[in-house]
Amino acid sequence: MDHRPLISVEGLARRFGSTGQPAVFENIWFGIDKGEFCCLIGHSGCGKTTILNVLAGLDSPSEGAVIVDNREIDGPSLDRAVIFQGHALLPWLTVMGNIAFAVSSRWPSWDRAKVQEHARRFIELVGLKGAENKRPAQLSGGMKQRVGIARALSIQPKMLLMDEPFSALDALTRGMLQDEVLRICADTQQTVFMITHDVDEAILLADKIVLMTNGPGAKIAEIVVNTMPRGERHRNDLHRHPQYYAIRNHLVEFLVNRSRAFEQEIEGTAYDPRRLKVVKPGLSAVNPPAEIVPLRHAQ
């Protein structure tokens, strides 16, 4: 690798309980470049959330480290905002109060008016204008998650960490929020790491999809590059894109079969967790497979 990406996950492993227990995951290496939208896909129980929590600084790994901007993560930081799966809004505060709490944590010297004005900008960004004085209990699930997104964006972090942010929402709301996240991330050039188990969500949002095998002893199988350009990804006609089914089939094939049997798959091959295979299944649909250039690390 010539340069270090913005975030570099290096040799991460996590064991619960005493040493000698099998690791939930081990030898996890991957990187996320600035401005990149990276999705981690895998079955539940493989330690996806733990990896995200390590990135957030809320959990510490048993082995390995995460390097951000050439510094090892040793705790939570305002530079890495988390959008929680269960929105995690403070129920005694209004929408404005929740976001103002984050804003005044980021800029403690700001006065009330400045904090509120800044918060209002982000409430408008996620389309919640008019709901500033409502409490979370008065909001629908989708609106709550919007507040969570606004809170994370309002502190203007270097990267966003999202733990299955839309999994608790109905399909319609989920689609609308996905579109908005896509738009906001494009506008703000945000670096994003997101966990999902929804294949279509990953294809719609991600530039890079990291595939994780089943635990215990989960590892990263390979990295799928989403070769569909961001400008050509629209939720409504995603399935008409020539590359869509090739990518989708590759991901589904992995989740259904390969994630379970990955150990057998790599037996005898030169699997190196530090130099992962980077695949572009979308291109194989356009070009005949024989013409694929030899795979190399996408740096």
Place this chain on the structure above:
Amino acid sequence: MAILKNSLGLRAGLLSLLILAAILGLWQIATMPTAASGPAVDPEYAKLVGNAAATGSKAALPTPADIGATIWGHLSDPFYVRGSNDKGIGIQLAYSLGRVLLGFGLAALAAVPLGFLIGMSPLVYRALDPFIQILKPVSPLAWMPLALYTIKDSAISSIFVIFICSVWPMLINTAFGVATVRKEWLNVARTLEVGPFRTAFKVILPAAAPTIMTGMRISIGIAWLVIVAAEMLVGGTGIGYFVWNEWNNLSIANIVTAILLIGLVGLALDQGLARITRLVTYPE
């Protein structure tokens, strides 16, 4: 009639009035003066217990009308002072309320910070748990002799007894409320790099506030129960002393008046705290 059918509150209110009327009616019948004059009484005895009681022409228990007159008498002049044993019922209630609020306030000042500490630290929780478990079930009045011996002042002793009985529910509820604050709310504070003091006041305290207030409501209820008994022991002033004094005077009407007022003040204290609890309660 449509209103009657639709409003449960109105129907319940009517039923309450009916029950009250029935109680008062039965009471009136049970305490009606008997017409037959009793046997001749020793005039010395008659002087001692009052003529009516001695002759038996009137039952010792007062009628509702007597009670009404007594209550009216008390309420029309609640704050008089005619010597140390003859003070208005308002003054006696004020003494009791003052003691309860002082003891309760001191207990809150001690219990809430200590409960915070216990709730935050599993170590402190485990270390203090045996003390709490042993001291909590002790009747607060059992502390009275110890308090009188060490403090050597009956007024302060009764406040101490209030303190000791109201401290436990607040301590336990605060610790529980703080210990069970949702992990994700704390994680929000952590990812926002919020300092420990700001986390305590902006996240943990509001999250635990409903539980803490419930503890306070239990505490003030117990404190108001205990103050009557404590003042009966300590004497001097207060509604408990008033009840004991009127028992010595064999003035049942005054005692019933005091019982009613104790109930009303207790209700007011409970409702006041219930109102504050509603203010800090958040729907999830």
